[in-house]
Amino acid sequence: MLTLYTLEQSEQWDAVVRSYKEYDAYWLSGYVKAFKIHGDGEPILFAYESDKVRGINVVMKRDIANSSNFKGLIEENKFFDFATPYGYGGWLIEGTDANELFDAYEQWCQKNLIVSEFVRFHPVLKNHNYSLERYDVIPLGYTVALDLTSPEVIWTNITSKNRNVIRKAQKNGIKIYSGRSPELYEVFREIYNGTMDKDNASDYYYFNPEFYESVCDDLAQNAQVFYAVLEGKIIATSIMLAANGYMNYHLSGSIKEYAHLAPSNLLLYHAALWGCANGCKTLYLGGGVGSGEDSLFKFKKSFYRLDDLPQFHIGKKIMNQEVYDELVNMRKELPESGFFPKYRIAD
Numbered sequence: 001m002l003t004l005y006t007l008e009q010s011e012q013w014d015a016v017v018r019s020y021k022e023y024d025a026y027w028l029s030g031y032v033k034a035f036k037i038h039g040d041g042e043p044i045l046f047a048y049e050s051d052k053v054r055g056i057n058v059v060m061k062r063d064i065a066n067s068s069n070f071k072g073l074i075e076e077n078k079f080f081d082f083a084t085p086y087g088y089g090g091w092l093i094e095g096t097d098a099n100e101l102f103d104a105y106e107q108w109c110q111k112n113l114i115v116s117e118f119v120r121f122h123p124v125l126k127n128h129n130y131s132l133e134r135y136d137v138i139p140l141g142y143t144v145a146l147d148l149t150s151p152e153v154i155w156t157n158i159t160s161k162n163r164n165v166i167r168k169a170q171k172n173g174i175k176i177y178s179g180r181s182p183e184l185y186e187v188f189r190e191i192y193n194g195t196m197d198k199d200n201a202s203d204y205y206y207f208n209p210e211f212y213e214s215v216c217d218d219l220a221q222n223a224q225v226f227y228a229v230l231e232g233k234i235i236a237t238s239i240m241l242a243a244n245g246y247m248n249y250h251l252s253g254s255i256k257e258y259a260h261l262a263p264s265n266l267l268l269y270h271a272a273l274w275g276c277a278n279g280c281k282t283l284y285l286g287g288g289v290g291s292g293e294d295s296l297f298k299f300k301k302s303f304y305r306l307d308d309l310p311q312f313h314i315g316k317k318i319m320n321q322e323v324y325d326e327l328v329n330m331r332k333e334l335p336e337s338g339f340f341p342k343y344r345i346a347d
Contacts, residue, residue: 001048001049001050001100001104002046002047002048002104002105002108003046003047003048003049004044004045004046004047005029005044005045005047006042006043006044007029007032007033007036007043010029010030010033013028013029013045014028014029014030016045016047016056017029017045017056018244020056020092020094021094022092022125022127022244023056023092023125023243023244024088024122024124024125024241024243024244024246024248025219025222025223025241025242025243025246025248026058026085026087026088026089026122026241026248027045027056027058027089027092028219028222028243029043029045029218030214030215030218030219030220030222031085031087031218031219031222031241032058032060032085033214033218034207034211034212034214034215034218034219035060035085035086035211036060037208037210037211037214038086038207038208038211040060040062040083040085040086041060041061041062041063041083042060042061042062043058043059043060043061043085044058044059044060044061045057045058046058046059046105046108048101048104048105050100050101052095052096052097052100053093053094053095053096053097053098053100053101054093054094054095054101055091055092055093055094055095055098055101055130056091056092057089057090057091057092057105058084058085058089059082059083059084059085059089059117060082060083060084060085061080061081061082061114062080062081062082062083063076063077063079063080064078064079064080064081064115064327064343065077065078065079067343067344069331069343069344069345069346070327070330070343073330078113079113079115079323079327080112080113080114080115081114081115081116081117081118081341081344082109082114082116082117082118083117083118083119084118084119084120087120087248087250088120088121088122088123088125089119089120089121089122090119090120090121090122090127090128090130090131090315091127091130091131092125092127092130093127093130098130098134102134106134106319109319109320110319110320113320113323114319114320115318115319115320115323115324115327115341116316116317116318116319116320116324116340116341117135117315117316117317117319118314118315118316118317118340118341119131119135119314119315119316119317120312120314120315121137121312121313121314121315123143123145123284123310123311123312123313124145124246124282124284124310125246126310128313128315131315134317135315135316135317136315136316136317137313137314137315138313138314138315138316139311139312139313140311140312140313140314141287141288141290141292141293141297141311141312142287142293142297142309142310142311142312143284143285143286143287143300143309143310143311143312144284144285144286144287144297144300144301144303144304144309145282145283145284145285145304145309145310146272146282146283146284146285146303146304147281147282147304148247148272148275148276148280148281148282148283149276149281150276151273151276154269154272154273154276157303157304157305157306158269158302158303158304158305159302159303159305161302162265162302162303165262165265166262166265166266166269168261168262169261169262169263169265169266170266172230172261173230173231174228174229174230174235174261174263174266175228175229175230176226176227176228176229176266176267176270176271177226177227177229178224178225178226178227178240178271178274179224179225180216180220180223180224180225181216182212182213182216184225184227184237185212185213185215185216185225185239186209186212187225187227187234187237188212188225188227188237188238188239188251188253189207189209189212191234191236191237191253191254191255192237192251192252192253193206193253194253194255194256195252195253195254195256196253198256215239219241222241222242222243223239223240223241223242223250224239224240224242225237225238225239225240226238226239226240226267226270226271226274227267228254228263228264228266228267230258230261230263235254235255235258235261235263236252236253236254236255236258236263236264236267237252237253237254237267238250238251238252238253238264238267238268238271239251239252240271242275242278242280245279245280245281245282246280246281246282246284247271247275247280247282247283247284248283248284249268249271249283249284249285249286252264265302268283268285268303269303271283272303284310285300285303285304286300287300287312288300314340316340316341318341324341324342324343327341327343328342328343330343331343331345
């Protein structure tokens with residue numbers, strides 16, 4: 001009833017994911033492969049099926065011994081935890097009663113020394129609703145998803161101020177293109193890294209060339225680079241993901257000197273039009289930093305002036321309370337924080 005798939009079974013993995021009515025690129029094997037390369041853990045797809053219910057969950061399995069907090073303190077391959085891959089995940093379930101699914105999953109986790117699981121649920125799919133009774137589900141900030149029903153709907157939902165900014169970018173001669181090639185991903189990497197430098201981002205947000213090679217090769221049908229060009233120079237760029245009618249603003253970067261020309265505004269507008277023309281229902285932009293309603297959130301909100309915003313939820317689950325407490329106790333004098341799992345604070 002409970003089946004596990006690894007990246008060595010990527011074709012079967014993706015066939016299972018695509019058999020579901022509601023799924024997004026975050027559950028595909030090609031998506032998580034890049035984050036394995038990035039060092040986020042070992043990807044696993046759990047699939048459960050019975051006469052009553054079926055479901056899938058994608059996780060990154062992490063050896064707790066590899067955490068800098070526990071180096072030399074616990075042996076390798078003894079205790080593990082799960083986290084959603086960068087982006088979104090959690091259980092997608094079809095059927096009425098999921099208790100047998102969760103029972104089987106929790107038994108597997110306890111048997112295989114999984115201490116805890118941290119989940120970032122998909123705001124558009126609203127799949128947190130499947131886990132309300134079995135996870136500690138916590139609502140955080142609101143996010144932005146554009147309605148791609150038609151070009152008219154897209155334009156109407158943009159604020160009047162942002163529409164003027166988009167017109168200005170067009171008058172300034174900025175052109176938007178999209179494609180997928182190793183050369184485009186390399187240009188993206190250079191511009192994106194410059195943006196991360198400007199934002200004083202942590203080391204985690206710098207991805208090596210092998211990461212981008214994986215995105216290019218393993219998500220060939222789901223990822224592409226949109227880019228803004230002025231006088232032959234790429235000045236803003238974004239990786240967009242699309243699967244099963246859902247389009248996502250994944251990673252982005254721009255050259256600071258051209259920000260006043262608003263290339264990113266025009267890029268997102270054209271990406272929305274592309275999504276509409278190619279059968280996508282929504283373009284998910286995400287929210288603000290730390291789920292706050294900051295300047296980034298306001299920028300995204302300017303593309304969708306309505307109030308029916310999807311809310312972001314996280315999920316927490318302790319699979320082995322005794323070991324969890326033991327690990328927390330090993331970390332003496334931890335600061336008060338909502339971070340989960342607590343034993344990984346400042347990891």
